[in-house]
Amino acid sequence: MTVNIIVCVKQVIDPEAPPSSFKIDEAGRKVVAPSGVPPVISPFDENAVEAALRIKDAQGGKITVLSMGVNLLREVVKKPLSMGADELVLLEDEAFADGDSWSNAHALAMAIEKIGEYDLIFCGRQAADWDDGQTGSGIAEILGLPSVTLARKVDVSDGKARVEQVTADGYDVIEVSLPALITVSNELGEARYPTIKGIMAAKKVEPTVWKPADIGIETAKVGLAGRKVKLEKLYQPVQEGKCEFIEGESTEEAGVNLALKLREAKLL
Amino acid sequence: MAEYKGVMVHAEVVEGKLAAIATELLGCGRKLADDLGEELSAVIIGSKVSDLAREAFASGADKVYLIDDSLLRDYQTDAYVPVMEKVVRQAMPRILLVGQTAIGRDLAPRLAFRLETTATMDCIELAIDPGSKLLLRNKPVYGGNARATFTSELNPQIATVRTKAMAPLGPDTSRKGEVVTIEAGLDPSKIRTRVLDKVKQEVEGISLEAADVVISGGRGIGSVEGFKQLEELAGMLKGAVGASRPACDNGWVPDVVQVGLTGKIVAPDLYIAVAISGSSQHMAGCSGCKNIVAINKDPEANIFRQARFGVVGDWKKVLPAFTEKVRELIAE
Numbered sequence: 001m002t003v004n005i006i007v008c009v010k011q012v013i014d015p016e017a018p019p020s021s022f023k024i025d026e027a028g029r030k031v032v033a034p035s036g037v038p039p040v041i042s043p044f045d046e047n048a049v050e051a052a053l054r055i056k057d058a059q060g061g062k063i064t065v066l067s068m069g070v071n072l073l074r075e076v077v078k079k080p081l082s083m084g085a086d087e088l089v090l091l092e093d094e095a096f097a098d099g100d101s102w103s104n105a106h107a108l109a110m111a112i113e114k115i116g117e118y119d120l121i122f123c124g125r126q127a128a129d130w131d132d133g134q135t136g137s138g139i140a141e142i143l144g145l146p147s148v149t150l151a152r153k154v155d156v157s158d159g160k161a162r163v164e165q166v167t168a169d170g171y172d173v174i175e176v177s178l179p180a181l182i183t184v185s186n187e188l189g190e191a192r193y194p195t196i197k198g199i200m201a202a203k204k205v206e207p208t209v210w211k212p213a214d215i216g217i218e219t220a221k222v223g224l225a226g227r228k229v230k231l232e233k234l235y236q237p238v239q240e241g242k243c244e245f246i247e248g249e250s251t252e253e254a255g256v257n258l259a260l261k262l263r264e265a266k267l268l
Numbered sequence: 269m270a271e272y273k274g275v276m277v278h279a280e281v282v283e284g285k286l287a288a289i290a291t292e293l294l295g296c297g298r299k300l301a302d303d304l305g306e307e308l309s310a311v312i313i314g315s316k317v318s319d320l321a322r323e324a325f326a327s328g329a330d331k332v333y334l335i336d337d338s339l340l341r342d343y344q345t346d347a348y349v350p351v352m353e354k355v356v357r358q359a360m361p362r363i364l365l366v367g368q369t370a371i372g373r374d375l376a377p378r379l380a381f382r383l384e385t386t387a388t389m390d391c392i393e394l395a396i397d398p399g400s401k402l403l404l405r406n407k408p409v410y411g412g413n414a415r416a417t418f419t420s421e422l423n424p425q426i427a428t429v430r431t432k433a434m435a436p437l438g439p440d441t442s443r444k445g446e447v448v449t450i451e452a453g454l455d456p457s458k459i460r461t462r463v464l465d466k467v468k469q470e471v472e473g474i475s476l477e478a479a480d481v482v483i484s485g486g487r488g489i490g491s492v493e494g495f496k497q498l499e500e501l502a503g504m505l506k507g508a509v510g511a512s513r514p515a516c517d518n519g520w521v522p523d524v525v526q527v528g529l530t531g532k533i534v535a536p537d538l539y540i541a542v543a544i545s546g547s548s549q550h551m552a553g554c555s556g557c558k559n560i561v562a563i564n565k566d567p568e569a570n571i572f573r574q575a576r577f578g579v580v581g582d583w584k585k586v587l588p589a590f591t592e593k594v595r596e597l598i599a600e
Contacts, residue, residue: 101386102386131408131410131411134380134389147374149370168370170466172466174462176460186516187523189517228422234414234416235414235416236413239574245578247579251585251589252585252586258590
């Protein structure tokens, strides 16, 4: 049985950029994109693409990647295609920017309905910008689908998905009927690298680009205009505290001195 | 038209008792309820849980909503969301607090969308705005590089709260309250998932979240063998071994020992970070510790910005010497 999968991916500021490069414009309540550090696909979304590719490897089917925002860099949002996904749909318009999980989930859900046929929708468990972890569940609720969050493994057979769901001390095995929405966690395993062949194929793919009108939603319901949560303040917490560096004649001696220091501080 | 009033807490049940997060939420909820001059209630959902009402009162609740049904023994989205929806529609709380746990991360967003209200996830500070009386929800964002404060005018105002971020009240067993029993009223055919198995990834020794000492390793440890040195030190100090995400993703340690934003939140007395760069996502898991000790060969590593003591050097040289000296000092 082939399995058609839609994977939602989000372009974000690179979470691996050094914390020292992170700056906020407090008045504008925005993050200042660090210069020289290109944006990336949010890491858990890459795990979601990988989950879809594993199913495609095993059983065949089509993977459609869906991304929403403004200034979506083609080399970023096409990466899932270079990894092996088939199609790319972009919701690209100023109106889609600065949404919360409510307005974002509604826009994405309308796009998914327009894409049409799917057995599974995969999302990353949370995006590396707002760390919210709601959009996937929100899409499922809007579309009336069952959802399983925090997947470390997904297998499909007989119209059902078998999902290993991460728990605090291991995992649960959950069976869910299709169609369903699943959010994916890093325990699934590292996302594969794009291949040269994949990159060449991705170059040829023209993304489908939709505006709010194309998916039958009013601009007042998406992005900033459609928010139900207000961002009152965005700031960097002041990092107080000073590290006492312990030294020694040699690296090993520094280790010895560290133990002595901790004993002195009554921590050992 | 009835008003939304009061603070409600989802009191999670773990192994037949109220989870630590439940008492933390009740401690936080008590302050919010007192600020509002309103009532604090706890919702206990599960199977054979009626005894737990007492614990909830002792931890600060004025009222307990009890939903006891065999279909609620294990968490499932399609069982717990409709039950919480039923309780909320009956009780109409102004504020609903849920733990930022595997259950809360699943329950709160779906419930918020069902109730057409909003949730803010992973809050570490909550307060009532004196002017608007709205819940001010403060949480780390951008992996912990920044903090954001959110509000919403829609009720109930839902917030999930990070574990160990709030303090429980000391248990007061003289406190009493009202128990309201609500029928789950579930249709089993509407539950679209089945729990087939529960697998535990066993980790020997003391649990990460209970340990007073945690020795954590990062990408620089490089191998399973490398982590054995950390295990030896942890054993000596009666502590637990943790790890940053890359070490878990590389399979050097089980996923369950990941410390960080999407892993365990720990607050030991002593946290020794070995070859961990100190990304914000990792620090989210350990910044509650006042005594972070870092060993890293990069003097610019972010971990040194939050550590109390540090050694710049190759852990392969520092750690053995440190461990031997610790062995000596303990034997004295």
